[in-house]
Amino acid sequence: MRELINFGLDVAKTCGVTYADVRVEKVKIQSIAIKNGKAEEISDSESYGFGIRTLVNGRWGFASSSKVNEEEVQKIVALSCEIAKASAFLKKKDVVLSPVEPIKENYETPVEINPFTVSLEKKLSTLYEAEEILRKERDIKISQASMNFIFKDKTFASTEGTWIKQKIMMSGAGIAATAIGESDVQIRSYPNSHGGQFTTSGYELIDKLRLKDNAEKIAGEAVALLKAEECPSKITTVVLGGSQLALQVHESIGHPIELDRVLGTEVSLAGTSFLTPDKLNHLKIGSDIVNITADATIPQGLGTFGYDDEGIPAKKVDIVRNGLFIGYINSRETAAETGQSCNGTMRADGWNRIPLIRMTNINLLPGEPSFKELIADTKDGIYLETNKSWSIDDKRLNFQFGTEIGWEIKNGKIKGMLKNPNYTGITPEFWNACDAISNKDSWIIWGTPNCGKGEPMQVAQTGHGASPARFRNIQVGVGK
Amino acid sequence: MTHKEIEKISKKILNLSPADQTEVLLISQDSALTRFANNQIHQNVAEKNVKLSIRVIDNKRTGTTSTNILSDKSIEDALKRALEIANSTSPDPDFKSLPKKKQHKEMSLFSKNTAEYQPIDRAKEISILISKANREDLTAAGAFDTGSLTIGITNSLGIFKTASLTEASINTVFMSPSSSGYADSYEKDVKNINCHRLADLAACKALKSIEPVAIKPGSYKVILEPAAVADMLMYLAFCGFGALAYQERRSFMSGKLGQKITGENITIWDDGTSPDNLGLPFDFEGTPKQKIILIENGLAKNVVYDSYTAHKEDKESTGHALPAPNVYGPQASNLFLKNGGCSTDEMIASTKKGILVTRFHYTNIEDPLKTILTGMTRDGTFLIENGEIICGVKNLRFTQNILTALSNVEMISNKTELKQTFFGLCRTPTLKIDDFNFTGVTEF
Structure with a gap:
């Protein structure tokens, strides 16, 4: 492989590039999903290929192929350079990259048990054990359990002399119970919706999740939701559970701090960002207790890696400190354009995609009180748990989230169950209304395995550390 | 990849497979995309890829694998692994059979112009937009x-279907500091894309909505242009036009067939074989696609099936299977909403007070059974007063029961447009709807 990569870089140099990089990736994915006592999906897939990014005449070209041989490398380098020249046909300025020291390193996700060596029988048995408990409730009409494993083996090399080999392992699992009544469908999931919890780790995660031990609880809750009161429409205090808050961080902080969005290069699909450069170091985006980092180094975060897809070492960066917005996530190009230092957040979905600025682990740092103390300190409000729907405008200001379940909080105690809860707000107003964040005992790095961005669409895996937090004067029950 | 190469690989796998039934899906793609922003090209990519998927069924147990490595060893390994997976699972008593061979309608889906289009050709067309x-x-x-x-579907019951198709799509957002305007086009033949027209449209919307005013959320008459209607319809389809959701009673169609669920002026169907929609003539199991009426004059009529869901009701597949493994069930992905008899100008002229919406952004499902969606307007939202567009308005959030909206349609345009969505293609007119619920407003 080393010879082939060097060959590609050598061919690129002869084509007149000022910079080129090559990524060769092999990705293996295993998906197992069972439903109502039967296998719904069991599949193994692999994808292998290479992509070459070139800078010619000051602009980018990228081409990729699943045929990994010398003849194809030569063709694809030429195509990449031809594309770059076409880009330069409509350029306003040359791309400038922030400087890097060339490095030669390896990185591997620390894994206790390689999930691809665990037998399918064992995985299915673990899932069936949990799933059959869900079915014990009569009104549970759809019982689901799933596991997913992703292994990425990639080599990155550039004309600047960087050479990095990485092996990233991701694991995830979850269960879900759907209760169906006369004219109502209610779902509860554990440990999170949209497939459960995901981390960079091995099969050891699955045992830690204790799916079976939590099945009875969520099945009971799904059934109880059929008869629960509708979430009222009012302005009230809201306490968000950790996994819902993780998605709130993802949508209302994580995306707006992507510097490519800020500079307008994601306009037509995803939009721009309210965090324009004039807001940096000036906007009080949250209350004093709101502290947020982008940390690609934190163990087991789903957005944890050794080096990004431009060869920059993983970093921890402050984004919000004591409520003040102080940092973006960026790339070599956007860092150079804005006079920042590069913080290494460029990742590609695979060999056939260019890297884009992607969230790493965007973490809301824990606060002082325990979760119990936070609830005890809340006189009147609503506690919301587990995401069901999400929507946010194209500058990331007006959001609306629905959760699977809610409960009233009365005089410091969690009381009656509420169904179909949702809440809405404007991002900076919302984060400035945060007056309590629970402590590290309930702080979990939640994995978001399906973050979409870019054209062609790319899916990235991101992480979000969060513990339950309280927000005042929030509109709930929208559209009721 | 040629049709001959597809046949060779597929038949080899069928010959090697000892399973009761085997299906081979091969997709070969050669695609390119140029992105532009800030009046210059900033991303420009190309991809050549293949995907081989093998599904085996042995004693009603299913295993699926996929790979993009087409060496003999890799193909044999993929088949072996699919068989191992099948052997590890329990039989599914609801599985009856893969589909059998049926004749499909021949369609012209390929354009040499599009297939041979070059990076510099895309750049030159984009320059029309940027110049404007x-x-x-x-x-x-x-x-x-x-x-x-190029796609090929082969199974051990005699199906061997191949098709080659091309697609060309372009979208653009024109922006001023306080406004934006959108236009798009989706074609088989790239030569049918008219960037001058798109530039005029996007520029007109951006210029007309400069310095938008804020209006209060509430219930309004709306005129939804085709991109907004298509977004709404595709989410509706995802919520419940497929047989899996219907059979699991989580679809708004469950228990409602024959009943009135929208206004009588609404007829929705799916037709992948229509030249007006640019679908494949067969689904990902090789079953010919059928035209299926989903809602006719307001009455819920049918849902769409793949072979698995069809056999559960002793029916035939309607040709709406997605590639295996598929947890979503069959999907209607070539939708049509029947046109009416008026022009968009007539809709505007007849509106005392209302909102015109170019498109929605980040729509999501709040309640699939009640068909409640939420999302934002973007890239051209206008206030109409006394039959005229007065100004742009700051973007609004809607939270709306879609079947209710389709019960309140007052006017339907005579012209339709083909729109590409996350879930497929949709040909739709512009709709004028009463009592559409905007529940929030944003700052721009």
Whole structure:
């Protein structure tokens, strides 16, 4: 492989590039999903290929192929350079990259048990054990359990002399119970919706999740939701559970701090960002207790890696400190354009995609009180748990989230169950209304395995550390 | 990849497989996309890829694998692994059979113009948009995608279907500091894309909505242009036009067939074989696609099936299977909403007070059974008063029961447009709807 990569870089140099990089990736994915006592999906897939990014005449070209041989490398380098020249046909300025020291390193996700060596029988048995408990409730009409494993083996090399080999392992699992009544469908999931919890780790995660031990609880809750009161429409205090808050961080902080969005290069699909450069170091985006980092180094975060897809070492960066917005996530190009230092957040979905600025682990740092103390300190409000729907405008200001379940909080105690809860707000107003964040005992790095961005669409895996937090004067029950 | 190469690989796998039934899906793609923003090209990519998927069924146990490595060893390994997976699972008593061979309608889906389109050709077309933006003191962004796809589906019951198709799509957003305007086009033949027309449309919307005013959320008459209607319809389809959701009683169609669920002026169907929609003539199991009436004059009529869901009701597949493994069930992905008899200008002229919406953004499902969606307007939202567009308005959030909205349709345009969505293609007219619920407003 080393010879082939060097060959590609050598061919690129002869084509007149000022910079080129090559990524060769092999990705293996295993998906197992069972439903109502039967296998719904069991599949193994692999994808292998290479992509070459070139800078010619000051602009980018990228081409990729699943045929990994010398003849194809030569063709694809030429195509990449031809594309770059076409880009330069409509350029306003040359791309400038922030400087890097060339490095030669390896990185591997620390894994206790390689999930691809665990037998399918064992995985299915673990899932069936949990799933059959869900079915014990009569009104549970759809019982689901799933596991997913992703292994990425990639080599990155550039004309600047960087050479990095990485092996990233991701694991995830979850269960879900759907209760169906006369004219109502209610779902509860554990440990999170949209497939459960995901981390960079091995099969050891699955045992830690204790799916079976939590099945009875969520099945009971799904059934109880059929008869629960509708979430009222009012302005009230809201306490968000950790996994819902993780998605709130993802949508209302994580995306707006992507510097490519800020500079307008994601306009037509995803939009721009309210965090324009004039807001940096000036906007009080949250209350004093709101502290947020982008940390690609934190163990087991789903957005944890050794080096990004431009060869920059993983970093921890402050984004919000004591409520003040102080940092973006960026790339070599956007860092150079804005006079920042590069913080290494460029990742590609695979060999056939260019890297884009992607969230790493965007973490809301824990606060002082325990979760119990936070609830005890809340006189009147609503506690919301587990995401069901999400929507946010194209500058990331007006959001609306629905959760699977809610409960009233009365005089410091969690009381009656509420169904179909949702809440809405404007991002900076919302984060400035945060007056309590629970402590590290309930702080979990939640994995978001399906973050979409870019054209062609790319899916990235991101992480979000969060513990339950309280927000005042929030509109709930929208559209009721 | 040629049709002959597909046949060779597929038949080899069928010959090697000892399973009761085997299906081979091969997709070969050659695609390219140019993105532009801030009046220059900033991303420009190309991809050549293949995907081989093997599904085996042995004693009603299913295993699926996929790979893009087409060496003999890799193919044999993929088949072996699919068999191992099947052997590890329990039989599914509801599985009856893969589909059998049926004749499909031959369609012309390939354009040499599109297949041979070059990076510099895309750049030259984009320059039309950027020149217009520069002339109007606006900035243009967007994406221009051209590519070809060859697909082959083969199974051990005699199905061997291949098709080659091309697609060319372009979207653009023109922006001023306080406004934006959107236009798009989706074609088989790239030569049918008219960037001058798109530039005029996007620029007009951006210029007309400069310095938008804020209006209060509430219930309004709306005129939804085709991109907004298509977004709404595709989410509706995802919520419940497929047989899996219907059979699991989580679809708004469950228990409602024959009943009135929208206004009588609404007829929705799915037809992948229509030249007006650019679908494949067969689904991902090789079953010919059928035209299926989903809602007729307001009455819920049918849902769409793949072989698995069809056999559960002793029916035939309607040709709406997605590639295996598929947890979503069959999907209607070539939708039509029947046109009416008026023009969009007549809709505007007849509106005392209302909102015109160009498109929605980040729509999501709040309640699939009640068909409640939420999302934002973007890239051209206008206030109409006394039959005229008065000004742009700051973008609004809707939270709306879609079947209710389709019960309140007052006017339907005579012209339709083909729109590309996350879930497929949709040909739809413009709709004028009463009592559409906007529940929030944003700052721009």
